[in-house]
Amino acid sequence: MTEKSIFLGGFMCSGKTSVGKSLSARLGWTFIDTDDMIEERAGMPVGQIFQHLGEPAFRALEYSAVTDALKGKMQVVSLGGGALVNEELRNMILSHARLVILDVRPETVLARARGETRPRPLLEKGNVPALMEKRRGAYALCHIRVATDEFTISSVADRILRDLREGSSLSGTDRSREPEEIPSSRPWSPALV
Numbered sequence: 001m002t003e004k005s006i007f008l009g010g011f012m013c014s015g016k017t018s019v020g021k022s023l024s025a026r027l028g029w030t031f032i033d034t035d036d037m038i039e040e041r042a043g044m045p046v047g048q049i050f051q052h053l054g055e056p057a058f059r060a061l062e063y064s065a066v067t068d069a070l071k072g073k074m075q076v077v078s079l080g081g082g083a084l085v086n087e088e089l090r091n092m093i094l095s096h097a098r099l100v101i102l103d104v105r106p107e108t109v110l111a112r113a114r115g116e117t118r119p120r121p122l123l124e125k126g127n128v129p130a131l132m133e134k135r136r137g138a139y140a141l142c143h144i145r146v147a148t149d150e151f152t153i154s155s156v157a158d159r160i161l162r163d164l165r166e167g168s169s170l171s172g173t174d175r176s177r178e179p180e181e182i183p184s185s186r187p188w189s190p191a192l193v
Contacts, residue, residue: 005029005075006164007093009084010102010139011132013112015148015156016078019102022157024076033078037065046080063089070096084138094141100160101142106132108149 006023008016017033024031035046038061042049049058062080066089069077077097084090093099104112106128144163148156 003074005069005072005077005097006160007069007077007079007097007099008102009079009093009099009142010081010148011104011109011135012081013109014081014102014104015153016102018153019148019156019160020076020078022153023160026157026161027074027076029074029076030072031076031078032069032072034062034065034069034083035078035080037068038062038080041065059086062086067092082135082138085135090138090141094143098144098164099142100144100146101139102156103139103145103147103149105149 006029008020008023010016020033021031023029038049038058039045041064042053042061044052046058049061059082062083063086066077066079066083069075070092079093084093090099109128109132144160146156146159146163
């Protein structure tokens, strides 16, 4: 398996942080959440950055955080849902790391968001399917794609590790992959790790 860092992308509530923590623990690698980096640098939570500084300021902080994360090795990096919209960032990640897209359906996003305490500024603005459609192109090209809707964090991490060992190559949206495990009847929760 490559020692290139693994970057996890996808829509909000797709499981990037939970799966990222599981992957990093299994690999013995460092885990980085770019939203945490942004909050530390700004001295305020993401919701307040959006509210007080605006989305352009958040995106500038995000660009800096992601480019800094790209300098490291043997890391699992959780990206914000909109990070890959920036084509320059997306191309840098595809060239210098392994990009894993976690797919999720709109109804799953809404169900998972209801169970969180962390505010999601862009979810508060409304239509999840429309925002997902708008970002479809940003998530189109990746090394690995895994659906997360009905699957445990552990089974998603297993699938990613297996695909990494098999030497995945760039693929498009038509190659959505799902974990081989039978879907869990329990809802998604970090406690499932």
